[in-house]
Amino acid sequence: ELHPLLERSFVPVQAASSNPNNGPVLRIMQWNVLAQALSTGDDNFVLCPGKALDWENRKLHLLEEILRYQPHILCLEEVDNFSFFQESLINFGYMGIFYPKPDSPCMWVENNTGPDGCAVLYSTKHLILSESNSIVLQEESGLDTNQVSVICKFQLKGDNSKKSVHEFCVAVTHLKAKKGFDEMRFQQGKHLLKYLDKYSTIPLFICGDFNAEPTEAVYDLFQKSKFGLVSVYTHLNKEGKEPPYTTWKIRGEFGGNKENCKTIDYIWHTKNGINVKSVLAFPSGEAIGENRLPSMTYPSDHLSLACDFQLV
Ligand code: NDP
Ligand code: CA
Numbered sequence: 001e002l003h004p005l006l007e008r009s010f011v012p013v014q015a016a017s018s019n020p021n022n023g024p025v026l027r028i029m030q031w032n033v034l035a036q037a038l039s040t041g042d043d044n045f046v047l048c049p050g051k052a053l054d055w056e057n058r059k060l061h062l063l064e065e066i067l068r069y070q071p072h073i074l075c076l077e078e079v080d081n082f083s084f085f086q087e088s089l090i091n092f093g094y095m096g097i098f099y100p101k102p103d104s105p106c107m108w109v110e111n112n113t114g115p116d117g118c119a120v121l122y123s124t125k126h127l128i129l130s131e132s133n134s135i136v137l138q139e140e141s142g143l144d145t146n147q148v149s150v151i152c153k154f155q156l157k158g159d160n161s162k163k164s165v166h167e168f169c170v171a172v173t174h175l176k177a178k179k180g181f182d183e184m185r186f187q188q189g190k191h192l193l194k195y196l197d198k199y200s201t202i203p204l205f206i207c208g209d210f211n212a213e214p215t216e217a218v219y220d221l222f223q224k225s226k227f228g229l230v231s232v233y234t235h236l237n238k239e240g241k242e243p244p245y246t247t248w249k250i251r252g253e254f255g256g257n258k259e260n261c262k263t264i265d266y267i268w269h270t271k272n273g274i275n276v277k278s279v280l281a282f283p284s285g286e287a288i289g290e291n292r293l294p295s296m297t298y299p300s301d302h303l304s305l306a307c308d309f310q311l312v
Contacts, residue, residue, distance in 0.1 A: 001051055001057050002051070002052065002057050002060065002061055002296055002297075003296040003297045004297065005061055005064050005065060005068070005297060005298065006283050006287060006288070006297045006298045007283070007287075008280055008281060008282070008283055009280070009281060010278040010279065010280050010281070010306075010308065011236065011278055011279055011280075011281045012277065012278045013235040013236065013276050013277070013278060013279055014235070023166070023275070023310045023311045023312045024156055024166065024310070024311055025277060025308050025309070025310045026072045026073065026126070026308070026309060026310075026311065027069065027070070027071040027072050027073075027306060027307070027308050027309075028071055028072065028073045028074075028075070028170070028205055028207065028267060028306065028307060028309065029066070029069060029071035029073070029074050029075065029280075029304055029305065029306040030075045030172070030207035030208065030265060030266070030267045030304065030305040030306070031065075031066075031074070031075070031076055031077070031265075031300065031302065031303075031304040031305070032076075032077040032078050032174065032209040032247070032265060032300060032301075032302035033062055033076050033077070033078055033079060033299070033300050033302075034078055034294060034299070034300040034301055034302065035078040035079070035080040035104075035106050035116040036055050036058070036080055036081055036106075036112075036113060037080050037105075037106035037107075037109035037111075037112040037113065037116070038078065038080075038105065038106060038109070038116070039053050039058075039294065040053055040109070041105075041106075041108075041109035042105065042109070043249075043251060043301070044251045044252045044253070045249060045250070045251060045252075045294060045301065046250065046251065046252035046257060047250050047257070047291035047292070048291065048293075048294050048295060049295075049296060051296070052294055052295055052296045052299070053294065055081070058294070058299045059081070059084055059299075061298065061299035062085075062299045062300070063088050063089075065298075065299065065304055066089070066304075067092065069280065069304070069306050070092070070123075071123075071306060072122065072123045072126050072127060073120065073121075073122050073123075073127070073154070073170055073205075074089075074094070074096075074119075074120065074121040074122070075118070075119075075120055075170065075172035075207035075208070076118065076119045076120075076121070076172070077116075077117075077118050077172065077173075077174035077208065077209045078116045078174065078209075079098060079116055079117055079118065079119045080104070080106045080112065080113050080114055080115065080116040080117075081113050082096070082098040082117075082119055085119065085121065086098075086121075089121055093123050093124050093125045094121045094122060094123060094124065095121065095122060095124050095129070096119055096120060096121035096122070097119065097120050097121075097129075097132050097134070097150055097152065098117055098118070098119040098150075099117050099118055099119075099134035099148050099149075099150045100114070100115035100116065100117035100148070101115055101116060101117050101146050101147065101148055101174075102136060102144065102146055102148075103115075103146050104116045104117065104146075117148055118148055118149065118150045118172045118173060118174055118208075119150065119172070120132075120150050120152050120170060120172055122152070122154065125157070126156065126157055127154045127155070127156060127157060128154065128155045128156075128157055129152055129153070129154060130153045130154065130155045130167070131152070131153035132150065132151065132152045132153070133150075133151045134148065134149070134150050134151075135148065135149050135151070135195060136148055137149060137173070137175075137188040137191050137192060138187075138188075138191045139184065139187045139188075139191075140187045140190070145176060145184065145187075145188060146176070147173065147174060147175055147176050147188055148173070148174070149171055149172065149173040149192050149195070149208075150171070150172050150173075151169065151170075151171045151195070151196065151199075152169065152170050152171075153167065153168070153169050153199065153202075154167065154168055154169075154170065155167050156311070166311045167202045167203075168202050168203040168204065168205065168273070168311065169196070169199040169202055169203070169204045169205070170204075170205045170206075170207065171192065171196060171204070171205070171206045171207070171208075172206075172207045172208055173188075173192055173206070173207075173208040173209075173210075174208055174209045174211075175188050175189065175208065175209070175210045175211045175212065175218065176188060176211060177211045178211070181211075182212070182216055182217060182218070183217075185210065185211060185212050185216065185217075185218045186216075186217045186218045186221060188218075189210070189218040189221050189222060190221060192206070193221070193222070193225055193227070196227070200226075200227060202273070203269070203270050203272065203273035203274050203311065204227055204229075204268075204269070204270045205267060205268065205269050205270075206222070206229070206266075206267075206268040206269075207266070207267050207268075207305075208265065208266065209264060209265050209302060210264055210265070210266055211264050212264055213262055213263060213264060214241075214242045214263060219266075222266075222268055227270050228270055228271045228272060229268040229269065229270060230268065230269055230270075230271055231266045231267070231268055232266075232267040232268070232269055232276055232279060232305070232307045232309075233263075233266070233267070233279060233305065235276050235279060236279050236281070242263045243263055243282055244261070244263065245261045245262055245263055245282065245303075246262070246263045246264060246265035246266075246282070246302060246303055246305065247260070247261075247262060247263075247264060247265065247293070247301050247302040247303070248260070248261045248262075248285070248288060248292045248293050248301070248303075249261075249292050249293050249294075249301040250291065250292050259292065261292075265302055265303075265305055266305070267305050267307060269309065273311060273312055274309050274310070274311065274312065275309060275310040275312050276307055276308070276309050276310075277307075277308040277309060277310055278307065278308045279306070279307045279308075280304070280305065280306035280307065282303055283303070
């Protein structure tokens with residue numbers, strides 16, 4: 001029933017380091033998959049055909065986008081159908097961890113399939129999950145917020161016999177949405193970075209829907225963190241700027257339709273121990289189409305982010 005999925009391609013990036021090391025190359029994907037309950041509830045994507053939002057259709061495009069790129073590690077937000085991802089992807093060698101938000105807005109939608117949350121899925125053929133933690137992000141005061149993070153430590157398979165073991169950490173998060181919550185996002189980011197302190201000796205990836213544009217304080221916090229974090233899509237352009245959008249949607253709002261086109265999703269990585277090889281480019285506005293996302297050719301209002309990196 002749907003149209004062919006949007007075509008995208010990986011673009012090589014100028015390796016920051018000229019290190020000729022032939023370490024293993026892994027692919028990581030970050031994606032806010034759009035909770036099914038929200039897509040038909042609060043979001044009000046007035047220009048998106050109902051057929052495209054119908055779960056029986058949409059789930060096929062979600063799976064197709066993932067399997068087209070076959071990441072070794074998949075970081076997802078707004079997952080309110082984890083069993084679908086888990087049960088489908090297990091056939092392709094993936095295992096996963098899911099952690100729901102304490103008070104998910106999905107629960108207020110009729111016929112919901114449970115709370116939404118963050119998930120990490122990984123290829124068991126390539127990786128061993130050596131540690132995982134799921135946390136509720138806190139405000140500065142120590143109070144819990146409604147946002148979470150899943151943090152995984154991985155080891156490359158086949159490394160055991162060698163002297164050096166390739167280990168790295170991947171965290172996924174979905175920070176508080178909406179205008180006026182800059183300070184809460186900042187505090188949530190601060191809490192996550194503090195939590196990740198214990199992984200400061202190994203390469204680190206932090207993936208997520210930060211709900212914050214590059215001008216926000218939480219972005220600055222990550223960019224200036226002591227981990228030496230770089231947002232991977234800044235490798236795509238010469239000036240080191242973020243792309244113009246990672247989400248592009250039109251919602252029906254009081255007083256008319258509102259178009260929203262911005263960069264709020266990121267894959268942060270440490271410079272130490274990682275060489276970025278390529279990045280999955282974003283489709284043009286023309287390719288996305290004038291009714292924007294989601295659509296008959298793409299199943300979420302957020303585009304997936306993906307990159308190939310080499311552990312050095
Ligand atoms: P957030 O503010 O973080 O937002 C939750 C979701 O809403 C996000 O996934 C976000 O998507 C999406 N969103 C952002 N902007 C809009 C928008 N303009 N229109 C529609 N959706 C949008 O939520 P919280 O975690 O703070 O949870 C909301 C709270 O409100 C919970 O306590 C929940 O129980 C409560 N609630 C109560 C309802 C009721 O009927 N009483 C109804 C709904 C929620 P993205 O990240 O992609 O921007
Ligand atoms: Ca959303």
